[in-house]
Amino acid sequence: MTRSSFNQSERYSGVAIGLHWLLALLILGVFGVGFYMADLPFSMTRLKLFNWHKWAGMTILALSILRLLWRATHRPPADLPAPQWQLTVAHLTHWLMYALFFAVPLVGWAYSSAAGFPIVWFGVLQLPDFVPKDKALAEMIEPWHGALAWALIVLAGLHIAAALKHQFIDRDGLINRMRPGRG
Amino acid sequence: MNTASVSSKFFKTLAAGLLVLGAGAALADQKIVPAQSDISFTSRQMGVPVDGKFKKWDAQIAFDPKKPETGKVSFTIDTGSATFGAAETDAEVPKAAWFNVPKFPQATFQSSAIKAAGPGKVEVTGKLSIKGAVHDVVVPVTLTQAGATTTAAGSFTIKRLDFKIGEGEWADTSMVANDVVVKFKLAVTGVAPL
Numbered sequence: 001m002t003r004s005s006f007n008q009s010e011r012y013s014g015v016a017i018g019l020h021w022l023l024a025l026l027i028l029g030v031f032g033v034g035f036y037m038a039d040l041p042f043s044m045t046r047l048k049l050f051n052w053h054k055w056a057g058m059t060i061l062a063l064s065i066l067r068l069l070w071r072a073t074h075r076p077p078a079d080l081p082a083p084q085w086q087l088t089v090a091h092l093t094h095w096l097m098y099a100l101f102f103a104v105p106l107v108g109w110a111y112s113s114a115a116g117f118p119i120v121w122f123g124v125l126q127l128p129d130f131v132p133k134d135k136a137l138a139e140m141i142e143p144w145h146g147a148l149a150w151a152l153i154v155l156a157g158l159h160i161a162a163a164l165k166h167q168f169i170d171r172d173g174l175i176n177r178m179r180p181g182r183g
Numbered sequence: 184m185n186t187a188s189v190s191s192k193f194f195k196t197l198a199a200g201l202l203v204l205g206a207g208a209a210l211a212d213q214k215i216v217p218a219q220s221d222i223s224f225t226s227r228q229m230g231v232p233v234d235g236k237f238k239k240w241d242a243q244i245a246f247d248p249k250k251p252e253t254g255k256v257s258f259t260i261d262t263g264s265a266t267f268g269a270a271e272t273d274a275e276v277p278k279a280a281w282f283n284v285p286k287f288p289q290a291t292f293q294s295s296a297i298k299a300a301g302p303g304k305v306e307v308t309g310k311l312s313i314k315g316a317v318h319d320v321v322v323p324v325t326l327t328q329a330g331a332t333t334t335a336a337g338s339f340t341i342k343r344l345d346f347k348i349g350e351g352e353w354a355d356t357s358m359v360a361n362d363v364v365v366k367f368k369l370a371v372t373g374v375a376p377l
């Protein structure tokens with residue numbers, strides 16, 4: 001353990017911490033599945049993975065709405081003293097990631113609708129199509145879903161690298177603010 | 184060639200011709216308008232409705248709205264013409280687990296009874312044959328007329344496993360529902376007024 005320079009009040013709230021880690025796992029999982037399934041030939045496995053991917057994506061979208069509402073109504077801990085450029089980059093990364101939490105699943109949803117496969121969440125709740133069924137449109141949307149997902153993963157990598165730098169180079173205990181469990 | 188044989192041939196031909204004419208009159212020359220007709224189906228995969236249609240089929244119709252019970256309808260559908268609009272799915276359709284097109288290139292329907300079911304409605308009972316399996320189906324049909332065209336439309340549900348459509352791992356109805364909704368719209372000319 002590194003020395004902890006934060007007290008309880010400087011940690012994120014329990015809900016924020018829970019959503020952070022839950023969404024981190026879901027996003028990495030759904031990205032991995034998406035990457036693997038994209039070029040699979042027609043099979044039972046492909047059908048299952050595509051549907052699981054969509055269910056997970058819609059779950060991420062729903063949880064991200066909750067998370068944004070929580071974030072908007074609960075002040076996060078104050079910034080650590082750091083060079084201004086680092087604070088700017090950190091905040092920009094966070095907000096871009098938030099934007100992508102919505103953009104990636106929404107674009108995926110649009111792609112699914114355009115391709116003629118409405119999303120049926122967990123096989124039960126059919127979600128409305130907000131774009132028409134249109135093959136050309138689907139082909140236009142598809143690369144954007146992938147590109148935005150990659151952008152999110154690259155930003156997440158940057159975010160993780162920064163957290164590790166705080167933990168192992170700065171040794172300032174920043175990670176403690178988002179560490180699961182009691183403060 | 185002697186005269187008797189010529190006249191015999193002539194009368195045979197004439198008789199055959201009259202028979203055809205007679206049948207034609209009974210059919211009142213009813214013809215499908217392909218551009219306004221459609222046979223499609225919806226299956227559910229993990230809850231997701233997936234629409235497909237048959238691009239190639241033909242129907243013979245002899246129907247008198249005044250005497251529906253004398254009518255007859257038959258269909259011949261090229262199973263290999265089924266399409267979901269996606270090349271990778273369409274490539275699966277002819278395979279043995281699905282329609283097994285090389286062995287069963289056609290599906291057929293032959294009506295056995297047609298009865299009136301209210302104004303502009305009839306109920307067609309018949310035998311549906313797909314992939315070597317034959318089952319009775321009852322098909323509610325709604326009739327509408329516009330100008331010279333009569334449109335017969337409706338839908339009915341079949342159990343795909345009754346016809347072994349989707350065998351092996353695909354027989355799992357939790358993945359692909361057993362119920363398949365078949366929808367049809369037939370535009371026909373030459374039908375007497377309703």
